[in-house]
Amino acid sequence: MMYLIFLFSVCFVLGVLGVAANPAPFFGAVALVFGALGCCGVLVGLGGSYIGIVLLLIYLGGMLVVVAYSVALAAEPYPEAWVNHSVLMHVLGYVLLVLLVGWCFMELFVESGVDAAGFFSLRGDFSGVVLLFSMGGWLLLLSGWGLLLALFVVLELTRGRARGGLRVP
Amino acid sequence: MSPLIWSLLITSLATSTIITMSSHHWLLAWVGLELNTLSILPVIIKSHHPRATEAATKYFLIQAAAAALILLASTLNAWQTGHWSIMHTSAHTTTIITLAILLKLGIAPMHGWYPEVLQGSTMNTALIISTWQKLAPLTLLYLINNNPPTNILLLMGVISALAGGWIGLNQTQTRKIMAFSSIAHMGWLIITLNLSLHLTTTTMMIYMITTTAMFMSLNTTTTKTMTDMGMAWTQSPPLTTMMMITLMSLGGLPPLTGFTPKWLILNNLCHMNLLFPTIILAMASLPSLFFYIRLAYFTTLTTPPNTTNTHHKWRFKPPLIAGLTPATSLAALLLPLMPMMIS
Numbered sequence: 001m002m003y004l005i006f007l008f009s010v011c012f013v014l015g016v017l018g019v020a021a022n023p024a025p026f027f028g029a030v031a032l033v034f035g036a037l038g039c040c041g042v043l044v045g046l047g048g049s050y051i052g053i054v055l056l057l058i059y060l061g062g063m064l065v066v067v068a069y070s071v072a073l074a075a076e077p078y079p080e081a082w083v084n085h086s087v088l089m090h091v092l093g094y095v096l097l098v099l100l101v102g103w104c105f106m107e108l109f110v111e112s113g114v115d116a117a118g119f120f121s122l123r124g125d126f127s128g129v130v131l132l133f134s135m136g137g138w139l140l141l142l143s144g145w146g147l148l149l150a151l152f153v154v155l156e157l158t159r160g161r162a163r164g165g166l167r168v169p
Numbered sequence: 170m171s172p173l174i175w176s177l178l179i180t181s182l183a184t185s186t187i188i189t190m191s192s193h194h195w196l197l198a199w200v201g202l203e204l205n206t207l208s209i210l211p212v213i214i215k216s217h218h219p220r221a222t223e224a225a226t227k228y229f230l231i232q233a234a235a236a237a238l239i240l241l242a243s244t245l246n247a248w249q250t251g252h253w254s255i256m257h258t259s260a261h262t263t264t265i266i267t268l269a270i271l272l273k274l275g276i277a278p279m280h281g282w283y284p285e286v287l288q289g290s291t292m293n294t295a296l297i298i299s300t301w302q303k304l305a306p307l308t309l310l311y312l313i314n315n316n317p318p319t320n321i322l323l324l325m326g327v328i329s330a331l332a333g334g335w336i337g338l339n340q341t342q343t344r345k346i347m348a349f350s351s352i353a354h355m356g357w358l359i360i361t362l363n364l365s366l367h368l369t370t371t372t373m374m375i376y377m378i379t380t381t382a383m384f385m386s387l388n389t390t391t392t393k394t395m396t397d398m399g400m401a402w403t404q405s406p407p408l409t410t411m412m413m414i415t416l417m418s419l420g421g422l423p424p425l426t427g428f429t430p431k432w433l434i435l436n437n438l439c440h441m442n443l444l445f446p447t448i449i450l451a452m453a454s455l456p457s458l459f460f461y462i463r464l465a466y467f468t469t470l471t472t473p474p475n476t477t478n479t480h481h482k483w484r485f486k487p488p489l490i491a492g493l494t495p496a497t498s499l500a501a502l503l504l505p506l507m508p509m510m511i512s
Contacts, residue, residue, distance in 0.1 A: 146204055152174050156170060156178075156210075156214070
C-alpha cells in the first residue's frame with residue numbers, strides 16, 4: 001500500500017516538474033492534471049478521501065478551467081515539444097534539484113499516521129471541516145471574504161485590457 | 170475604479186495587516202500576508218499604464234514567493250515541533266522565515282524589485298508600499314524574536330545600509346531615491362531586532378513619519394525628478410524649506426528627529442561590543458546623506474540655471490494634503506522626546 005502511495009507521489013513530483021518546465025502552456029496544463037491526480041492519490045491512500053475529492057474539484061474543475069482559458073488566449077501555432085533540447089535540460093535540472101532536496105529530507109521521513117481503518121463517520125479530514133464550520137466560524141468568514149476579494153482583484157487587474165501591458169487581441 | 174471596489178480594496182488592505190499583526194497561528198499570519206498582497210495589486214495597477222502593470226507583476230511575484238516560503242517554513246516547523254504557534258518557532262525555521270520576510274521588506278541583497286515597483290506606481294501608492302506594507306512583515310519579525318537568526322539580521326542590515334546609500338547615489342528620479350532611502354532605513358531597522366524591541370518600534374515610527382513627510386511633500390509639488398525639484402520652490406517656498414529639513418532628518422542629522430534612531434542604535438551596538446558593524450553602519454550612512462543633501466541643494470539652496478521667464482513656473486493651486494503639516498513637524502522636532510521613547 002505504501003508502495004502505491006509512493007508511486008502516486010512520484011507521479012505528483014513529475015507532474016509538478018512538468019508544470020515548472022513546460023515548453024508551452026498546453027503541455028503545462030496536461031502535466032498539471034497528472035500532478036493533481038497524483039496528489040489526490042496520495043491523499044486518498046493516506047485516508048483523507050474527502051480532502052482528495054475537494055483537491056480534484058478545485059484543481060481540475062477550477063484551476064484547470066482557468067488555465068485552459070488563459071492557454072486559449074496565448075495559443076501559438078508551433079509550440080516546442082518535450083524532447084527539444086532546451087526543455088529537456090530544464091526538466092533534468094529540476095529532477096536533479098528534487099533529488100538533492102529529497103536526499104536532505106529523507107532521513108526525517110516519519111511513518112505517516114493513517115486513520116483509514118474502517119468506516120467510522122468521524123474521519124480526520126472531514127472532522128477538520130466540521131470544526132471549520134462550527135468553532136472556526138470567523139475563519140470561514142475570513143476565507144469567504146478572501147475569495148470575494150480575489151474575485152474583485154482579478155476583475156480590476158484585467159480591466160485595462162486595451163490600454164496597457166495585458167494585450168488581448 | 171468603481172467606488173465600491175475601491176473601498177473593498179482599502180478595507181482589505183487595512184484589515185489584512187491587522188489580521189497578520191494579531192495572529193498567533195502561522196496559517197492565519199500567512200492568510201493576512203496573502204490578502205495584503207492581493208488587495209494592493211489593483212492599487213498599483215490602477216492607471217493600467219504598462220509601467221504600472223510591470224510594477225504590479227513584479228510586486229506580486231516577489232510577495233507570493235516570500236509568502237510561499239513562509240508557508241513552507243511554518244509547515245516544516247509544524248512537522249518537526251508539532252505546533253503552529255508563531256512565538257515558539259524553532260531556530261532552524263526562523264532562519265527561513267526571516268529570509269522570506271526580508272525579501273518582503275526589500276532588504277539587500279533581495280532589494281532588486283523595490284525601486285522598480287516604487288517607480289511604476291503613483292506617489293501615494295509608493296507611500297503606502299513604503300510605510301503600511303512594511304508593518305505586517307515587521308510584526309512577524311517581532312514575534313519570532315525568541316529564536317532570531319542574529320548573524321543574518323546583522324549582516325543583511327549592514328549590507329542594506331551600504332547598498333541603499335551606494336546605489337541611491339546614481340538616481341535622479343525621486344521615487345527611486347526614496348526607494349533606496351527606504352532600503353537603507355530598513356537595514357538600520359533590522360539590526361535593532363537584535364538589540365531591543367522598543368528600539369525597533371521607535372526606529373519604525375520615526376522612519377514612517379519622516380518617509381510620510383517626504384512623500385507627501387513630493388506629492389504636493391508633483392516633483393518626479395531632481396530637475397522638477399529645482400522648480401518646486403515657485404509652488405510653495407515654505408514647503409521646499411521644510412523639504413530640506415525633512416531630508417536632513419532622513420539623513421540622520423541632529424537636532425532633528427531622524428538622529429534619534431541612529432544615535433540609539435550606534436549606542437546599543439557599542440554596548441554590545443559590535444564595533445566593526447558600528448563603524449561600517451556609520452560610514453554607510455554617509456552616501457545616503459550625500460544624496461539627501463544633493464536633493465536639498467537643488468530644492469532650496471540654489472536656483473538651477475534657466476531662462477528668465479521659466480523661473481516663475483505657472484502654478485496651479487497645490488492640493489491640500491491633510492497630513493502634510495503634522496508629518497513634517499513631527500519629522501523635524503521629535504528629538505527632545507527621545508528619553509521617553511526609549512523607556
